[in-house]
Amino acid sequence: MIKNPNSIILVSKDALGTFYLPTYGNKFWKGKTPNIDELAAKGTVFKRHYTAAPSSAMSYFSMWTGVFAHETNRKDYLPIKEKEPYESFFDRAYNLGYACHIIWDSKWMTTAKLFSECYGDHIIYNDLCEIRQPVGSHQQHKEPVKCDETKVEDTIERIISEIEKITSGDKKVFLWMHLPHVLCGRNTYGSDIDVYDRIIGRVRDYFFDEHIFISSDHGNMNGTHSKIGYGFDVYESAIRIPLIAPLTEGLSCVEFPTSTVDLFDLIFNRKIVRRDVVYSDSAYYCQLNRKLAIIKGKYKYIYNRRDHSEELYDVVFDPCENVNLITDHIYDPDRHLSCPMPELYFYTDWDKLPTVREEMRSICKSIWREGSISDKIHAWYLHIGKTVWRVVNAHLHKKGIDFIIHSTKKK
Numbered sequence: 001m002i003k004n005p006n007s008i009i010l011v012s013k014d015a016l017g018t019f020y021l022p023t024y025g026n027k028f029w030k031g032k033t034p035n036i037d038e039l040a041a042k043g044t045v046f047k048r049h050y051t052a053a054p055s056s057a058m059s060y061f062s063m064w065t066g067v068f069a070h071e072t073n074r075k076d077y078l079p080i081k082e083k084e085p086y087e088s089f090f091d092r093a094y095n096l097g098y099a100c101h102i103i104w105d106s107k108w109m110t111t112a113k114l115f116s117e118c119y120g121d122h123i124i125y126n127d128l129c130e131i132r133q134p135v136g137s138h139q140q141h142k143e144p145v146k147c148d149e150t151k152v153e154d155t156i157e158r159i160i161s162e163i164e165k166i167t168s169g170d171k172k173v174f175l176w177m178h179l180p181h182v183l184c185g186r187n188t189y190g191s192d193i194d195v196y197d198r199i200i201g202r203v204r205d206y207f208f209d210e211h212i213f214i215s216s217d218h219g220n221m222n223g224t225h226s227k228i229g230y231g232f233d234v235y236e237s238a239i240r241i242p243l244i245a246p247l248t249e250g251l252s253c254v255e256f257p258t259s260t261v262d263l264f265d266l267i268f269n270r271k272i273v274r275r276d277v278v279y280s281d282s283a284y285y286c287q288l289n290r291k292l293a294i295i296k297g298k299y300k301y302i303y304n305r306r307d308h309s310e311e312l313y314d315v316v317f318d319p320c321e322n323v324n325l326i327t328d329h330i331y332d333p334d335r336h337l338s339c340p341m342p343e344l345y346f347y348t349d350w351d352k353l354p355t356v357r358e359e360m361r362s363i364c365k366s367i368w369r370e371g372s373i374s375d376k377i378h379a380w381y382l383h384i385g386k387t388v389w390r391v392v393n394a395h396l397h398k399k400g401i402d403f404i405i406h407s408t409k410k411k
Contacts, residue, residue: 007173008098008211008267009203013196014056014181015230017219018242020190033197039209039244046243046254048315050278050295051218052261054238055231058281059217063260064089064118069281070292070367088120089264090174096268098174100124101166103159105131105180126162131155132180135188145187152185152195160202167206174267177203178217189220209246213267215260216241224320232282234293234302235321239280248272257295277363285369294363301360303368312357317347325353 018024022033023040024047052062053069062068065086072084090100102119106127135145159177167173179196186192203212221227224237243258248270262273276296283290283305290305298316303309312326328341328350342350 003206003208004167004170004173005208007167007175007207008213009173009175009177009207010213010215010263010267011177011179011200011203012215012217013179014217015189015220016196016216016242017222017237018240019219019222019237020193021242023244024242026193029193032194035197035201035204036214036244039200039212039214039246042209042247044245044248044251044254044272046245046258048255048257048295049215049241049243050257050259050280050293051216051239051241052259052279053281054218054234055282056217058284059260061118063217063263064120066261066264068259068261068279069284070279070369072284074284075287084118086118088118090123091120092264093174093268094120094122098172101126101173101175103128103162103166103175103177105129126166128158128162131158131184133182133184133186135182147187147191148185150185152183152192155184156195156199156202159199163203163206189222211246213246214242214244215263217260232289232291234280234282234291236300236315236319239293246270257297279367292364292368294360296360296363299356299360301357301364303364310361312353312360314347314349317349323347326357328353 020026020029021036022030023036023045051059053059058069061072061074065072065084065088067086074084093100100120100122101124103126106125106129133145133151159179163175163177166175179199181189183192183195186195200212200214218230219236219238219241220230221233221235221237225233225235227233230238241260245266248266249272251272254272256274257278258272259275259278262275265271265273278295280293280295281290282292288306292303292305294301294303295315298314300311300313300315300321302311302313304311310326311321311324313321313323314325315321323341323345325341325347329338330341330344331338
């Protein structure tokens with residue numbers, strides 16, 4: 001097969017946190033991801049790459065418009081009537097002469113369609129149904145999911161067959177291939193990393209290594225902070241994601257914070273955008289469960305709209321975010337005492353924290369919007385509706401009835 005020297009591919013996988021890949025320290029898959037490892041070894045590995053949002057639809061919107069959630073007029077996840085005034089990543093690529101394709105499974109990408117305007121007017125959708133394995137909250141049955149290597153092989157061949165169709169001919173192609181949380185044939189998050197690597201290996205038959213980018217839309221909590229899943233938190237597990245690019249600016253490793261909103265410059269201009277501040281938002285400005293993360297240098301500040309709580313972490317010194325530095329005192333419930341943090345926790349920059357706290361709060365205040373009274377009523381209306389839906393859905397599930405978006409199925 002002949003590779004087109006001008007075609008580019010971004011291979012992403014839903015909910016792929018950095019902790020799944022040996023490049024970022026995973027030990028289980030060490031030695032089992034040769035393609036990802038090789039591309040990382042001769043390319044640029046971004047160690048602190050942040051998604052603009054810890055959920056798919058929101059992250060796609062920021063990836064493909066180049067704006068953070070707080071910079072838009074969106075109030076919630078519902079479609080808006082007016083097209084927002086942002087030039088799409090794909091329209092910009094189209095203007096550079098690229099035929100733009102997306103490979104995904106539309107059955108699982110229903111939320112993404114709510115934000116379809118962010119993809120622009122020049123997209124060719126290559127829909128591959130049934131390449132994902134529903135698990136967890138996406139599972140539509142109660143029986144345990146079993147691994148099936150026959151399905152794995154079929155999934156790989158279907159994906160590669162679609163890539164072969166897209167890359168045939170001499171046209172320049174930009175392909176975004178977004179793979180599901182769990183590829184069909186495997187049975188849990190993180191169980192298909194070897195399959196992901198095999199797919200990337202086959203991708204290398206059609207694209208030059210210098211034109212292959214590997215990333216994700218968001219991570220997942222994976223048990224950290226006693227939480228499973230994604231979409232509601234902005235801790236490192238949820239928002240720090242892999243990004244492996246061809247060698248850029250001569251850097252084999254990028255240690256400073258970068259954002260998904262700057263992918264266009266990286267992919268087409270081979271430029272690494274350096275921002276003073278990077279943001280990640282769990283919801284739009286009117287949503288009650290909004291949590292905003294502000295990343296500046298080695299510090300991350302989190303503001304929770306629901307209870308107005310604050311968190312501050314030095315994510316270089318404390319990458320697991322174990323110690324909240326927002327205050328100099330901590331209450332010990334076992335001893336019923338308020339204890340001075342500097343005497344209990346070894347940290348070298350206590351003297352800098354007052355300035356850091358003030359600066360982070362100032363940044364948060366400068367971008368925070370509460371919305372009008374009607375906005376707040378609307379937010380409560382949506383919140384109550386979603387809460388009722390979840391309670392009813394949980395009750396039906398216990399009764400052996402699975403409520404699926406457009407139907408109810410009796411087991």
